[in-house]
Amino acid sequence: MATNLVVAVPAKGRLKDNAAALFERAGLALRKTGHERGYSGVMQGLDGVEVAFLSAAEIVHQLNSGRVHIGVTGEDLVRETLPDVEGSVEFLRPLGFGRADVVVAVPDCWIDVVRMADLEDVAAQFARAHGRRLRVATKYLNLTRRFFASAGVAGYRIVESVGATEGTPAAGTAELIVDITTTGTTLAANHLKVLEDGLILQSQAHLFAARGAEWTKSSLRLRDAILDRLAKSV
Amino acid sequence: MAAESAREFEALEAQAAALLEIFRQGGYEQVAPSIIQPADVLLDQIGEAIRGRTYVFTDLSGEELCLRPDLTVPVSRLYLERHPRADTPARYCYNGPAFRFQPRGVGGTHPREFRQAGIECFGVTDRDSADAEVVLLVADAVKSAGLKQFNFRFGDIALFYALLDALSLPERWRLKLRHYFWRPPAFHALLSRLAKGEISNGEGPVAALTAALADEGPARAEELVANYLETNDLPLTGNRTLGEIAERLLDHAADLRSEPLPKEVATVIDYYLAIESSPREAIDRIAMIAKGAGIDLGPALYVLSRRFDLLEKRGIEIGKASFATEFGRDLEYYSGLVFQIEADGDKTSPIAGGGRYDGLLRSVGAPVEVPAVGSAIHTERLLASVRGLA
Numbered sequence: 001m002a003t004n005l006v007v008a009v010p011a012k013g014r015l016k017d018n019a020a021a022l023f024e025r026a027g028l029a030l031r032k033t034g035h036e037r038g039y040s041g042v043m044q045g046l047d048g049v050e051v052a053f054l055s056a057a058e059i060v061h062q063l064n065s066g067r068v069h070i071g072v073t074g075e076d077l078v079r080e081t082l083p084d085v086e087g088s089v090e091f092l093r094p095l096g097f098g099r100a101d102v103v104v105a106v107p108d109c110w111i112d113v114v115r116m117a118d119l120e121d122v123a124a125q126f127a128r129a130h131g132r133r134l135r136v137a138t139k140y141l142n143l144t145r146r147f148f149a150s151a152g153v154a155g156y157r158i159v160e161s162v163g164a165t166e167g168t169p170a171a172g173t174a175e176l177i178v179d180i181t182t183t184g185t186t187l188a189a190n191h192l193k194v195l196e197d198g199l200i201l202q203s204q205a206h207l208f209a210a211r212g213a214e215w216t217k218s219s220l221r222l223r224d225a226i227l228d229r230l231a232k233s234v
Numbered sequence: 235m236a237a238e239s240a241r242e243f244e245a246l247e248a249q250a251a252a253l254l255e256i257f258r259q260g261g262y263e264q265v266a267p268s269i270i271q272p273a274d275v276l277l278d279q280i281g282e283a284i285r286g287r288t289y290v291f292t293d294l295s296g297e298e299l300c301l302r303p304d305l306t307v308p309v310s311r312l313y314l315e316r317h318p319r320a321d322t323p324a325r326y327c328y329n330g331p332a333f334r335f336q337p338r339g340v341g342g343t344h345p346r347e348f349r350q351a352g353i354e355c356f357g358v359t360d361r362d363s364a365d366a367e368v369v370l371l372v373a374d375a376v377k378s379a380g381l382k383q384f385n386f387r388f389g390d391i392a393l394f395y396a397l398l399d400a401l402s403l404p405e406r407w408r409l410k411l412r413h414y415f416w417r418p419p420a421f422h423a424l425l426s427r428l429a430k431g432e433i434s435n436g437e438g439p440v441a442a443l444t445a446a447l448a449d450e451g452p453a454r455a456e457e458l459v460a461n462y463l464e465t466n467d468l469p470l471t472g473n474r475t476l477g478e479i480a481e482r483l484l485d486h487a488a489d490l491r492s493e494p495l496p497k498e499v500a501t502v503i504d505y506y507l508a509i510e511s512s513p514r515e516a517i518d519r520i521a522m523i524a525k526g527a528g529i530d531l532g533p534a535l536y537v538l539s540r541r542f543d544l545l546e547k548r549g550i551e552i553g554k555a556s557f558a559t560e561f562g563r564d565l566e567y568y569s570g571l572v573f574q575i576e577a578d579g580d581k582t583s584p585i586a587g588g589g590r591y592d593g594l595l596r597s598v599g600a601p602v603e604v605p606a607v608g609s610a611i612h613t614e615r616l617l618a619s620v621r622g623l624a
Binding site: 083107108109110111112114120121122123124125126127128129130131132133141142145152154155157158169170172175191 | 277278285286337409410413414416417419420423440443459462463468469470471472473474475478479481482483486597
């Protein structure tokens with residue numbers, strides 16, 4: 001059986017479980033082929049579809065390079081990673097899971113800071129008092145740069161953080177953070193508050209199509225069939 | 235454009251050798267700072283706008299490094315390595331690659347790897363002479379490389395600071411305007427907000443606290459803020475101090491009670507920042523604005539004028555140059571003279587650029603402020619321009 005459409009699906013975690021349930025409900029259960037710990041599979045009920053189980057971040061890269069046709073991943077990762085989002089992928093369908101807000105959060109003892117505009121003043125004051133820029137801990141380098149630039153905030157620098165970002169202000173390695181939050185509990189537990197206009201992105205998982213993939217008639221037909229089943233299963 | 239072929243590389247090297255020879259004859263010692271630099275120092279100086287375009291990476295030991303995005307900071311660090319007390323004048327010249335990410339489609343005049351040849355002059359306290367020396371030497375260098383037609387564009391950051399100092403403003407607004415100078419849209423918004431008196435305190439407990447602070451001194455304000463944090467179970471975390479939080483609330487309380495910035499003051503700043511003309515005309519207009527506003531710019535305007543005299547005496551055609559008060563607002567480490575050399579009236583791809591940066595050495599570790607001025611030539615552009623005219 002020739003492969004006409006490659007579908008990338010997260011290989012682990014909650015995104016994986018949610019994606020599996022989503023396709024199952026649509027009558028398109030995902031089945032691993034070969035070794036149980038392998039990374040490829042098929043979609044039951046649709047011949048010609050190959051399923052690639054990948055990390056959410058890797059799915060973004062594979063969509064960008066066109067090595068997979070469609071894929072499930074988070075909007076936050078897509079917007080962070082791709083320099084030209086609209087040119088690289090098409091948003092086929094929001095999936096209603098994997099919801100997370102990317103936000104700007106500062107220590108809640110900063111009672112003088114409420115909005116993004118306050119940050120530039122704080123940056124100026126901080127530079128005078130400490131001789132350096134405000135540090136923003138985040139893994140979202142590009143989202144942060146774009147958002148801060150649009151808010152007119154420039155007196156900062158980013159320190160990359162890939163885990164336990166919420167802890168960096170208390171640890172003294174950063175003054176504020178840009179991170180994802182779902183309920184706000186972790187932020188509150190770390191004595192951080194979100195700025196009033198500090199919502200960068202309301203993210204959720206989407207089904208994306210790669211504009212750069214090889215789209216044949218049969219791959220388009222398979223894509224439409226999947227979208228159709230997903231729409232009907234809601 | 236970047237030396238992607240061996241032949242191109244050789245042409246650039248030959249040009250650079252000639253440039254360096256002129257710099258050395260001018261009394262500048264050739265140095266070669268490392269291409270790989272600690273990211274920390276550079277990024278603290280240049281900010282996120284250029285950081286976004288800097289090649290930053292982490293090596294196997296976990297150290298964060300970058301490919302230098304320009305040579306001014308690396309040469310400044312080299313000076314401090316040689317003179318940790320920063321007490322000796324030094325003149326350095328260099329030629330070598332610098333690296334910046336370029337978005338797709340900007341074309342050959344902005345390659346991601348480009349070669350800069352330049353000079354930096356440290357510790358010379360006669361600033362006007364040092365400024366003129368650097369401008370003249372770079373002009374000589376591009377001329378000898380074969381560039382026949384070029385124009386200067388000048389600016390002066392110190393003059394703007396002198397204007398702010400001379401205007402009657404609360405100190406907190408002066409500091410703010412100085413800081414926002416580097417972000418023109420935010421500067422403009424701030425100025426019109428101050429002039430309209432659009433400052434609101436909002437509601438809620440912090441507003442009440444701010445109101446309560448209004449008549450207090452810094453020590454008492456700190457105490458009140460500490461009490462507030464304690465009562466509301468807000469532990470003081472991170473590097474910002476209680477004093478800094480209290481200071482901003484005090485500033486805000488003062489803003490709430492003060493009259494808006496007088497319209498005339500805002501207008502003077504707007505008029506000043508709109509000046510773009512030949513240097514002599516600009517000086518006359520600035521003098522007129524100052525006279526009209528009844529302020530004294532002190533020595534700053536005289537310095538500007540003397541600098542142009544020095545340059546003119548040494549053969550620079552000042553009448554053909556332009557001076558813009560806005561110019562230089564995008565590189566935060568400049569503190570005085572800024573200039574660039576343009577060919578074919580192309581403002582966005584200058585052949586060379588430079589200026590005075592008296593604050594930079596201190597912020598990369600010098601124990602005292604060090605007068606510093608320098609300039610770098612974009613050698614690919616110079617070569618292209620010379621070939622275009624040949």
